[in-house]
Amino acid sequence: MSDKRNILIFDTTLRDGEQSPGCSMNMTEKLEVARALATLGVDIIEAGFPIASQGDFEAVKTVAGEVSGPVICGLARSLEKDIRRAADAIKPAARPRIHVFCATSEIHRTYKLRRAKQEILKMSVESVQLACTLVDDVEFSPEDASRTEVEFLTEVVAAVIDAGAKTVNIPDTVGYAMPAEFGDLIRYLRANVPNIDKAVISVHCHNDLGCAVANSLAAVRAGAGQVECTVNGIGERAGNAAMEEIVMAIKTRSDFLNFTTNIQTKRIYPSCRLVASVTGQTIPRHKAVVGDNAFAHEAGIHQHGVLAARETYEIMRPEDIGIPSSKLVLGKHSGRHAFKQRTEALGYSLTDEQIDKAFEKFKALADKKKDVFDADIEALIDEQIEQAPEVWTLGGVQTTAGSRAIPTATVTLVKEGQSHTDAAIGDGPVDAVYQAISRITGIKPRLTDYMLRALTGGTDAQGEVTIEVEYEGRRFRARGVSTDIVEGSARAYLAAINRAATWTNGERTRPAQP
Numbered sequence: 001m002s003d004k005r006n007i008l009i010f011d012t013t014l015r016d017g018e019q020s021p022g023c024s025m026n027m028t029e030k031l032e033v034a035r036a037l038a039t040l041g042v043d044i045i046e047a048g049f050p051i052a053s054q055g056d057f058e059a060v061k062t063v064a065g066e067v068s069g070p071v072i073c074g075l076a077r078s079l080e081k082d083i084r085r086a087a088d089a090i091k092p093a094a095r096p097r098i099h100v101f102c103a104t105s106e107i108h109r110t111y112k113l114r115r116a117k118q119e120i121l122k123m124s125v126e127s128v129q130l131a132c133t134l135v136d137d138v139e140f141s142p143e144d145a146s147r148t149e150v151e152f153l154t155e156v157v158a159a160v161i162d163a164g165a166k167t168v169n170i171p172d173t174v175g176y177a178m179p180a181e182f183g184d185l186i187r188y189l190r191a192n193v194p195n196i197d198k199a200v201i202s203v204h205c206h207n208d209l210g211c212a213v214a215n216s217l218a219a220v221r222a223g224a225g226q227v228e229c230t231v232n233g234i235g236e237r238a239g240n241a242a243m244e245e246i247v248m249a250i251k252t253r254s255d256f257l258n259f260t261t262n263i264q265t266k267r268i269y270p271s272c273r274l275v276a277s278v279t280g281q282t283i284p285r286h287k288a289v290v291g292d293n294a295f296a297h298e299a300g301i302h303q304h305g306v307l308a309a310r311e312t313y314e315i316m317r318p319e320d321i322g323i324p325s326s327k328l329v330l331g332k333h334s335g336r337h338a339f340k341q342r343t344e345a346l347g348y349s350l351t352d353e354q355i356d357k358a359f360e361k362f363k364a365l366a367d368k369k370k371d372v373f374d375a376d377i378e379a380l381i382d383e384q385i386e387q388a389p390e391v392w393t394l395g396g397v398q399t400t401a402g403s404r405a406i407p408t409a410t411v412t413l414v415k416e417g418q419s420h421t422d423a424a425i426g427d428g429p430v431d432a433v434y435q436a437i438s439r440i441t442g443i444k445p446r447l448t449d450y451m452l453r454a455l456t457g458g459t460d461a462q463g464e465v466t467i468e469v470e471y472e473g474r475r476f477r478a479r480g481v482s483t484d485i486v487e488g489s490a491r492a493y494l495a496a497i498n499r500a501a502t503w504t505n506g507e508r509t510r511p512a513q514p
Contacts, residue, residue: 004260007250008226009243010202011037012046013275014063015075016240017230022280022468022477024499027059029278034063035349036274037070037231040267042243044071046099046228050089051082057089065092071137078102078127087134097137099169100127104156105144117152124156125163132164139167141204146170146177150188158193167200167226172215175208175238183218190223202226205241207233212241217249220259231275232283232290244268244289244321252316269322270346277382280466280477282451289321334366339377346374348381365462368483375455376462379481391501392441395419397490399429411436411490430489437490443497445469445476452485465492471500 014030014037017023025033030047037045047063048056064072072093074086078100090096102124103113109120124140131138140160145153157168170189172182186203190196203219203226205212216227233242247263272290276283285292295318310317339359343350350358358380365380366372395412409432410423422439426432430450438444449468454461463485468477476499480491 004254004258005225007220007224007259007261008043008200008202009041009247009261009263010044010046010073010204010226010228011042011070011230011243012204012228012240013037013230013234013243014059015046015048016204016228016236017232017234017275017279018048019236020234020239020279020281022475023234024476024503025278026499026502027055027062030059031062031066032348033231033275033278034067036267036271038067039264039349040271041262041264042070043262044073044097044226046073046075047090049075051076051079051085057085060086060089061092064090064096068094071095071097073097073099073139075099075101076127076131078123080127080130083127083131083134087131090135095137096135097139098131098135099139099141100124100131100165101141101143101169101171102127103144104142104153105147106149107147108144121156121159125159128160128163128165137167138165139169139202140165141169141171143171144173146172146182146185147174150185154189154192157189158195161193161195161199165199167202169202169204169226169228170219170224171204171228172206172212173204175206175212177205177211177215178209179211179214179218182215183222186219186222186224200225202228204228206236207238207240210238212239213245213249216241216246217257220250221257232272232281232287234275234279234281242288244272248289248316248321251320265320266322270348273346273378274348277378277479280468280479282453282466289316295323342374342377343381346378346381350381354381365483373456379455379462379464382479382481391415391498392494394487394490394494395421397433397487399432399486401429401432407432409433409436411440413437413440413494429486433486433490434493437493437497441497441501443471443500445471445496445500447493448475449477450489452489455481463488465489467492467496469493469496469500474500474503476500476503 018025034045048060050057050060060074072090074090076082076086076098086098104120109115128138128140142156201224203216203224205215227246229241229243229246231243233239247261250257250259250261269290283291336359340355361380392413392415395414397411399409401407406425407429408425412419412421420440422436424432424435424439426435448470451466453464455464462481462483464481465488466479468475476496478492478495480488482488
């Protein structure tokens, strides 16, 4: 029997991660990510912030009702309406948790809450007591804990544990702490909070100074039993501690970090790819653990070393995080059963209807391409995940361009069964397409980012277009895939238009969060 301490992984991709600009997910996407997280083996899924909007409420409720295994958590401020709303949302879960937070640092007390210490203490205790009447599992976070006076933080932590909190989270809300001092803070709380043994200490670290993972690991070494993190480290501002980096640091450096997690590490790579796909946030090539360059070797001396003994320059094995040994998997003669098996191996759990639609598109693609790669299959699946809600669908696009021609595009969109066609000119064929789409939809966002990459090698490769637009003060990211880059660009822009239209119909303002 192992004497290693097990660290709980609290995943907040669906809550804090989704707050990253442009990373909003629809219901279908959230449910798919939640299922992937459950398969990955996370212990707690923070599914959302139910009071933020009706959409958030429904998403949390759906995840709570349809995803089994992990604890399903809803976030709430220290307000009765927030707490009751969170309780209603997570009611379908077999293992529900309410996560209550209240800011405690002097700067937050003075400028945001405008309340004295004793008012903050009273709010925190009463909110935990109320939550405990609604669920058995309550977590409390003193927001901006790393900048809170340590004596007051100690008082708050002790009080909320007495009130019934089973987990107390210590957030480094603005990524201000350094690893050594954050570890010292956890040690101080363990030594000075008299009832600390009655609760699990959690940590939630942001990455503003690039220390989120280091701070989380320092806290674990100091006695924290739960780490709050996100897939790919997405989140507010510079993001959160990256789940995959924390888990693989613990696994790879088991000689130094005497801990374990319940994460099925072979599901890490497909889970990270899934989240990148549905959020439109491409994983940087140099990203630790799951970036394309993480196991790439170009320097001659490195290549020679790896060929002689992998361990010379690789401290992890690609297969340990689920990177497939072969990218080429299927062809035009492959059947539906093989296709379904491959989608499951890539980390997806699709309905029969989604499989049928994706397989139909796969066969069409296989007729166009000689070789079909995992990335191609992922793109087809992602279209099925991202298809709802679709206000507008692409009926067709035709462009004319050249060095001596005025770039012109004719676009047909379909809405509620009715076709709408318009034409426009632009600085190039893609710009002309975007102008035509905006004319038809009446939505003209500002394009803030455009990125094109080939999903695979070869002249017949599918092109993936990832864009970011800004509309009415909010950013939306989307992607489109096609062997025709103009069509792929049109699909990406239309997906962003649909996200903007959906968001506008249910506009929401998020309260401050830890």
